[in-house]
Amino acid sequence: MNLLTRVAEAWMAGWLYGAGLLLLALLAQRLGWLRSLWQQEQSLRWLLFAPSLIMLLHLSGLPEPLQQSWRSGQQALTVWWQQREVVAPINPEAAANRRALLTLVAHPAKSATVDSSISMAAASTPLAAESIAAADDAGTFALTPPAAPVSTQAPSAPWQLHLPLWLASALAAFLVSALLLRTAAVARAWRQQAKRIQQQPLWPEDRLSQELRLISDRNGLPAPTLRCAADDASPHAWSPCTISLPPWLPRVMTLPQQRAALAHELAHLQRADPRWRLAYALQRAIFPLPMASRLHADLDQLAERACDDWAAEQAGSRRVMAESLARCAQHIVSPGSGLASAMTTRRSPVVARVQHLLKEPMMKSVANRWPLSLLLPTAVIASAILLPGMVISDPAWAAGASATPTARHSPAVPPSPEPPPAPEAPQPPQANARPAPPPPPPAVPTPRQSPAAPPSPEPPPAPEPPPAPEAPQTPQASARPALPAPPAVPTPPAPPVAPAPPATASVAHFDWLFGERTVIEIERPGYALEARIKGDFKLQADESDFAQIDGDVEVEETRNGLTRELQLSRSGGELQRQYRVDGRPADFDSAAQVWWASLVKQMAREGLVSAQDRVSNLLTQGGPAAVLEEIAQVNAQHARASHLVALYQQAELTLADLNASLGLTQPLDSDYELRSVLQTAAKHQRFDQQALMLACAQAERIESDYEARVFLQAAAEQLPADRDSLSAWIKVYRDVQSDYEARVALQSLIANPALQGQLLQQALVASETISSDYEHRMALQTLAPRIRQAPELVRIYARAVADIQSDYEARMAITALMEQADLPPSALIDLVEAVDSIGSDYERRLALQSIAEHSANDAALIERIRQSAKPLGTHERGMLEKTLDTLNG
Incomplete structure (x- = not known):
């Protein structure tokens, strides 16, 4: 190893x-x-x-x-x-058992006369007869067992993982590489943060700088460098001796609070917390243990509490330190750096730290x-x-x-079996032992089991083959005709056509330590392509061959069982080719050149070359029609989407070409790719009714609420003002399950000034699909200004408000309408009916007050407001009556 x-x-x-x-x-x-x-x-x-x-x-x-x-x-x-020597007392009752035990060990043949409990004790005791000494008069006896062999088995033998040598080496190399990459990522983040800190401007010489020097001198610490961090939301301490302060700190904090904040960051530097955080990050990179992030967070909070205590002691008041924390927490807008020691962060339990400061006494040293x-x-x-x-x-x-250790331990085992020789004493009474021999014969019957040939008579069951003739039963043959149904299997040929567009194809570009590398993999039934390109390259203008390569090119294609390989390398400024067919060298003749030209073209389509450049060249050569023809031959989803996006961005298509291009999105299964194409089309192309309905029909296949909402926003900006287009848009909208995404999409639709009258009413009805009271109210609140031009929509608006379960949200929707629209009293009466659904006295009173302020002293409306106020409590009703009296006065 x-x-x-x-x-x-x-x-x-x-x-x-x-x-x-x-x-x-x-x-x-x-x-x-x-x-x-x-x-x-x-x-x-x-x-x-x-x-x-x-x-x-x-x-x-x-x-x-x-x-x-x-x-x-x-x-x-x-x-x-x-x-x-083990000495144990023996009571009088155990004396008989002791003598029986001595007899049992010395004369095993007499074991039949010994009590069963004594026999079990003797059988489980590894003592020989000579190990038992005579008992003394005091009623005790000594047991001196012979030295037994000591087991040499390791109590903590290492756990073994048996793997082939090549697999163990590969896994070890992968593990070490992964650890090095994770460690390098942490080091790179540390360097980037250090560079960012060094680029921050120095803090001007002012009262803060003086306070920091006073605190440092009082504690015998070097004064750190102060820097201004305009992008940071909280003070930070950075190794080796730097403190970054946000520019808002002097404006929102008093001098004692500023002193506490500076002391807190100085405590971080005194404890070397930034370096500890780097060590924590490296440890987590090398050992990604479960719950390690939780432990890291606990260590951060312990450090923060320790610095809070020290800073509170320097400030002379724990309350001042708590107030400083609260001021910082109000300005947090970003999480900050993970390697710098921040005074507060978005996810830090600031409330717990404030409670720690206000309730606990100063920490004493242990x-x-x-x-x-x-x-x-x-x-x-x-x-x-x-x-x-x-x-x-x-x-x-x-x-x-x-195997070796077992052989070593085997000699140690024989000593233990030596006790069994004692049973050899029973051999004299072999007559008695004869019954034992019969058991060995049963072992002999095992060969007799070979005569178990009687199973051979089972061949007679072989005659059972006559039932086999039953198999030839013609009915089964009739079942075989059902096989003609499999000829329906020819239908699979249709699937091969479908896989062609959505064939699995991937193109990956790497630019790493060992240079640039491109890998192309395409696979579909009956076809497989794998290409690996090292270094930079350039294709010829017609994309029929490589014009220049800096490294090597290896391509292997298998089509219908025929495998072709080509290796390209540069030697002496020229391209060298090694061509193989089914593993055998072959001439790179005209047929091979035709094959290679078509293959390079296909690789260019699948992403070997930038889609933006290809579309630009194709537009120059043949216009949008040439681009559409080329896109139809692209298999990889990302490559097809990239070509369509480039086409929409670089050309203004006719309605016919736009509809044809939208039809080419059918093979796209990825929500992201499909949305990016449809969104780009909606932003850069002019949609008519047919184009919008075709785009919405494709968008119905999007399952992601986010991706669907982004498309709906883009489509709503140029939605044609007709009922069919709006119905197609709303059909996609109703498939969005997220209330937030639905509300944002609906707000984009409402913002379209083309929606008027019945179309606006249709959009208002669509808001009823939002189940969240807050999101529903926000959608209605966006619609409120549009009702000013269409008072007839107040009844539908009131019905939508009545569907809101939250009294607060319902009241806010009514108040928003009153503030945005100047409605006639007849329309406001319809709105009072929505107020009747509010159960809270307080919220109902506020809603009725907002309507009463726009009543223009209409008697019918005032009377309707008083009817709605009858269920109110005495206090709330009195408050409303005062408002009505003030308006009438």
């Missing part, structure tokens, strides 16, 4: 035991075994980094000799325990920290040494290794 395998073994051991220790840490924290913040933080840190420590110990090879020493000590202790600080690493190291490790071994090698 190589070094990579050793690393994989050590990593698996660290991950396994680290997960167990992590669960123990979380359990101890939840049960309250760790009382102080310091104990919790130190414990969680040790247990978080335990997997790395275990991995390093296993890589160093230290646990193996220590485990051998441990096993030797165990064996020595076992020998001492077995050889020591008196005895050294015992715990020594106990934790000792426990982790002991678990790494004493627990078994992981071993990846080849099955053949493992089989040979396992």
